[in-house]
Amino acid sequence: MIVALAGRRIDKANADRPRFPLTSVGLVSERLGRLFSEKKASTLVCSAACGADLLALQAAGNLGIRRRIVLPFARSRFRETSVLDRPGDWGPLFDAICDEVVEEGDLVSLDCSDDDPCAYSAASSAILEEALRLQRTEEHESVVVVIVWEGAARGEDDETAAFAKKAEALGIDVEETLTT
Numbered sequence: 001m002i003v004a005l006a007g008r009r010i011d012k013a014n015a016d017r018p019r020f021p022l023t024s025v026g027l028v029s030e031r032l033g034r035l036f037s038e039k040k041a042s043t044l045v046c047s048a049a050c051g052a053d054l055l056a057l058q059a060a061g062n063l064g065i066r067r068r069i070v071l072p073f074a075r076s077r078f079r080e081t082s083v084l085d086r087p088g089d090w091g092p093l094f095d096a097i098c099d100e101v102v103e104e105g106d107l108v109s110l111d112c113s114d115d116d117p118c119a120y121s122a123a124s125s126a127i128l129e130e131a132l133r134l135q136r137t138e139e140h141e142s143v144v145v146v147i148v149w150e151g152a153a154r155g156e157d158d159e160t161a162a163f164a165k166k167a168e169a170l171g172i173d174v175e176e177t178l179t180t
Contacts, residue, residue: 004131006163007052007148020179033059049082050090052148072119
């Protein structure tokens with residue numbers, strides 16, 4: 001099974017409403033590892049932001065699952081804007097996972113402009129497209145989408161909710177992993 005995943009980043013230090021507190025890292029890691037094992041996942045397709053993405057990539061790596069990373073723009077810029085800007089020491093994990101994935105030829109950069117307001121949406125769409133392409137070309141049985149969040153959209157511009165809606169429109173089953 002191919003898992004296409006998107007979800008919350010770790011909350012900012014002064015977050016008004018907790019969506020993915022740093023204290024939930026262990027819980028979410030455990031949930032993702034269990035889910036991947038239960039689904040007999042063979043491939044994970046996601047981005048690599050701090051929080052849900054990096055925890056999923058780490059769990060998949062620990063289980064020997066293939067990892068395909070989709071970034072909206074250059075790795076170095078993504079690291080600055082989506083990895084290092086939140087609490088926790090995410091930089092070394094990002095670097096190690098990306099280095100491993102590059103060696104396997106499984107890092108995709110969309111080369112969007114880093115100031116493009118649609119860059120993350122483009123990456124979300126590309127994650128789904130990659131998962132479906134892998135299903136066709138590698139004859140996997142199915143694709144499932146996993147969203148990692150607190151269970152509710154934070155507004156109209158919520159990329160996690162939009163990812164789930166895109167998947168449902170494509171007829172892909174969507175499952176949730178909660179961050180609390």
